[in-house]
Amino acid sequence: MAAMSGKIIEHVLVAKSCQQNRHLSTQYRQACCNLNRCNLSPFLGGNLARSRMSTIQLRAFSKLKRRIVFCNAAPPTAASSIEKSDFLKLQNGSDIRGVAVAGVEGEPVTLTEPITEAIAAAFASWLQDRKQPDAARRLRVSIGHDSRISAKTLQDAVSRGIGRAGLDVIQYGLASTPAMFSCTLTENEDFLCPVDGSIMITASHLPYNRNGFKFFTSAGGLGKADIKDILERAASVYKTFTDEDLRDLERKASQSIRRVEYMTIYTSNLVQAVRKAAGNIEKPLEGFHIVVDAGNGAGGFFALFLFKQGKVLEPLGAIASGSQFLEPDGMFPNHIPNPEDKAAMEAITKAVLDNKADLGIIFDTDVDRSAAVDSSGRELNRNRLIALMSAIVLEEHPGTTIVTDSVTSDGLTTFIEKKLGGKHRRFKRGYKNIIDEAIRLNSVGEESHLAIETSGHGALKENHWLDDGAYLMVKLLNKLASAKASGEGRGSKVLTGLVEGLEEPAFAAELRLKIDQTHADLKGGSFREYGEAVIHHLENITVTDPKLQKAPVNYEGIRVSGYDGWFLLRLSLHDPVLPLNIEASSQEDAVKLALVVLSAAREFPALDVSALNKFVQA
Numbered sequence: 001m002a003a004m005s006g007k008i009i010e011h012v013l014v015a016k017s018c019q020q021n022r023h024l025s026t027q028y029r030q031a032c033c034n035l036n037r038c039n040l041s042p043f044l045g046g047n048l049a050r051s052r053m054s055t056i057q058l059r060a061f062s063k064l065k066r067r068i069v070f071c072n073a074a075p076p077t078a079a080s081s082i083e084k085s086d087f088l089k090l091q092n093g094s095d096i097r098g099v100a101v102a103g104v105e106g107e108p109v110t111l112t113e114p115i116t117e118a119i120a121a122a123f124a125s126w127l128q129d130r131k132q133p134d135a136a137r138r139l140r141v142s143i144g145h146d147s148r149i150s151a152k153t154l155q156d157a158v159s160r161g162i163g164r165a166g167l168d169v170i171q172y173g174l175a176s177t178p179a180m181f182s183c184t185l186t187e188n189e190d191f192l193c194p195v196d197g198s199i200m201i202t203a204s205h206l207p208y209n210r211n212g213f214k215f216f217t218s219a220g221g222l223g224k225a226d227i228k229d230i231l232e233r234a235a236s237v238y239k240t241f242t243d244e245d246l247r248d249l250e251r252k253a254s255q256s257i258r259r260v261e262y263m264t265i266y267t268s269n270l271v272q273a274v275r276k277a278a279g280n281i282e283k284p285l286e287g288f289h290i291v292v293d294a295g296n297g298a299g300g301f302f303a304l305f306l307f308k309q310g311k312v313l314e315p316l317g318a319i320a321s322g323s324q325f326l327e328p329d330g331m332f333p334n335h336i337p338n339p340e341d342k343a344a345m346e347a348i349t350k351a352v353l354d355n356k357a358d359l360g361i362i363f364d365t366d367v368d369r370s371a372a373v374d375s376s377g378r379e380l381n382r383n384r385l386i387a388l389m390s391a392i393v394l395e396e397h398p399g400t401t402i403v404t405d406s407v408t409s410d411g412l413t414t415f416i417e418k419k420l421g422g423k424h425r426r427f428k429r430g431y432k433n434i435i436d437e438a439i440r441l442n443s444v445g446e447e448s449h450l451a452i453e454t455s456g457h458g459a460l461k462e463n464h465w466l467d468d469g470a471y472l473m474v475k476l477l478n479k480l481a482s483a484k485a486s487g488e489g490r491g492s493k494v495l496t497g498l499v500e501g502l503e504e505p506a507f508a509a510e511l512r513l514k515i516d517q518t519h520a521d522l523k524g525g526s527f528r529e530y531g532e533a534v535i536h537h538l539e540n541i542t543v544t545d546p547k548l549q550k551a552p553v554n555y556e557g558i559r560v561s562g563y564d565g566w567f568l569l570r571l572s573l574h575d576p577v578l579p580l581n582i583e584a585s586s587q588e589d590a591v592k593l594a595l596v597v598l599s600a601a602r603e604f605p606a607l608d609v610s611a612l613n614k615f616v617q618a
C-alpha cells in the first residue's frame with residue numbers, strides 16, 4: 001500500500017501515562033472502585049469516550065439500560081493475596097477470560113487493572129524470550145479491542161504492562177480479532193507493521209461484564225501451553241507490584257504509545273481480495289444489496305465507515321442499507337452477537353426479508369465468527385455454512401480435506417465426500433484445535449485448505465490460517481461477484497445452489513450437563529476425571545446394545561449412531577460441563593438416544609441431568 005499520511009494519529013508518552021498513575025499500586029489496592037467507575041460505553045455518542053464518567057452519569061446510563069453497572073469495581077486487594085492459582089483460573093483454552101465489570105451477583109471481578117497489567121507485562125517477557133529486537137527499534141506490541149464497556153480501561157492497563165516491560169505500544173482502538181493477527185504479518189512501516197506481537201481485548205459473545213485477551217505473533221494465536229506460561233509469569237510480575245517498583249517504572253518508561261488506524265489496511269486488503277477474485281473489477285458487487293448485522297460488536301466496519309475504520313461493501317459497489325446494530329455498544333442491547341444464537345439469526349433473517357436484500361451477513365463481537373442468510377431467509381450457518389465453504393474451497397482445490405469440529409452432522413460428511421469429492425476430517429471442538437490439525441495434515445502430506453467449526457470460526461490456508469469471520473464472508477462475496485461477472489446471475493441463488501443435496505436432520509438439539517465440582521461424589525478428583533468416567537460408563541452401556549454403534553473414528557468423547565440418528569457426549573473445552581449433541585430424523589428417535597445417555601448419566605450424582613430429564617419427558 002502506498003504511504004499514507006496521518007496513520008499514526010496520537011503520540012502519548014508512557015512516562016506521562018505512568019505519571020498519571022504514579023500512585024497506581026496504592027490506588028489499585030485502596031480505591032479501585034472509585035478510580036475505575038469509567039468508560040461505561042467507550043463508544044457513546046459515536047466517539048471513544050476518553051473521560052471518566054461521573055457516578056450520576058453512570059446511574060443515568062444504568063437506568064437507561066435497566067442494569068446497574070460498575071466498571072472494574074473490585075474490592076481492595078493486596079498484591080500478595082492474589083495467588084498463582086488465581087491467575088491460572090483465568091485461562092480459557094487458548095484465551096484468557098475473566099469478569100471485568102462488577103455488579104453481577106456471584107461474579108466478582110477477576111480481571112482487575114493490576115492483574116491485566118501483570119498479564120500484559122508477562123506477555124511482553126514471553127515475547128522477549130522468543131524474539132530478538134531489531135537493532136533499529138524496540139519490539140512492538142499492538143493492542144485492539146471490541147465494543148465491551150471495560151475495553152478502554154483494560155486497554156490502558158495493557159498499555160502500562162507492555163510499557164513497563166520496555167516494549168513499544170501501538171493502540172488500534174476498536175478492531176477485530178483477525179485484524180490483530182493480520183498486523184503481525186503486514187509489511188508496512190508507515191503503519192508500524194509488522195508488529196512483533198499483538199493483544200486483542202475481547203470475550204467474544206459472552207455477557208457485558210466479561211472480558212479477556214487473545215495473543216498473536218506472526219506464527220498465529222498463542223496456544224494453551226503459552227497461555228499457561230504467561231499466567232505463571234504474570235503471577236510473579238504481580239508480586240513485584242510495590243510503590244518502590246512503580247517509582248522505578250516511571251524512570252524506565254521512555255517509549256511511546258502510538259495510535260494507528262490499522263483497520264484501514266485490514267479492510268483495504270479485504271476489498272482487494274474480492275476485486276482480484278472477480279478479475280480486477282473495481283465494483284464487482286454493483287447491484288447487490290447486502291445487509292450486515294454486527295450485533296453492536298466490532299464488525300460494523302464491514303458495512304459502514306465507522307469510527308475512522310474503513311468499510312468493505314460500499315467500495316465494492318454493494319448497497320448496504322438496512323444493515324443493523326453497527327454501532328458498537330458493549331451492553332449488546334439488541335441480541336447476543338453470536339451466529340449460533342437463535343435470536344441473532346432471526347434478527348438478520350428479518351433484516352434480509354424486510355429489505356428484500358440479496359444476502360445477509362452476521363458477525364460475532366470480535367468478528368472471528370460469521371454466518372450468512374440467503375435472499376429467501378434461509379440461514380447459512382452451522383453445518384450449512386461448512387457445506388457452503390467446503391463447496392467453494394473444493395471447487396478451487398479438488399479432493400482437499402476439510403477439517404471440522406466434532407459436532408458436525410453425518411449428512412455433512414456424506415455431502416463433502418460423496419457430492420463434493422473431498423475428504424471430511426471430523427476432529428475436535430475448538431477453533432485452535434481444527435486449525436492446528438489442518439496445519440498438521442499439510443505437514444504430513446495430506447492437503448487441507450479449510451478448517452471450520454459449526455460455531456462460525458473458519459480459517460483458510462490461502463489466508464495464513466487466519467481465523468477470520470470477515471474473510472469467510474469475503475469468499476461468499478467472491479462467489480457472488482464471479483457469478484455476476486460470468487453472467488451466471490445475480491442474487492444469492494448461486495450460494496444456495498452450492499449446498500443443494502446436503503442432508504439435514506429433522507431434529508437437532510444440544511444439552512449442556514453441568515458437573516457440580518463441590519459434590520462429594522467427585523471424591524477430590526477433578527471435574528475432567530469425573531466427566532471422563534461418565535463418558536467411559538456410557539461407552540460400556542452402548543457396546544452391549546445391538547441397536548447402537550460406536551463411531552469407529554472419533555477424537556473426543558463418545559459418538560454413537562442408532563435410532564436413525566446419532567449423539568455425541570464430550571467434555572466442554574473449558575467448563576465443568578458435558579455437552580450432549582443429538583441429531584435424529586424425528587424427536588421420538590432423539591428421545592430414544594437421550595434415554596441411552598440418561599441411563600448412564602443418572603448414576604453420577606454430581607452431574608446435573610435436569611435438562612436431560614426435561615428433554616425425554618417433553
Ligand SMILES: O=P(O)(O)OC[C@H]1O[C@H](O)[C@H](O)[C@@H](O)[C@@H]1O
Binds near residue numbers: 429431432453572575
Ligand atoms: O466445548 P464448549 O464449551 O462447547 O466450547 C467450545 C468453544 O469454545 C470457545 O468458544 C472456542 O472459541 C470455540 O472454538 C469452541 O468451539
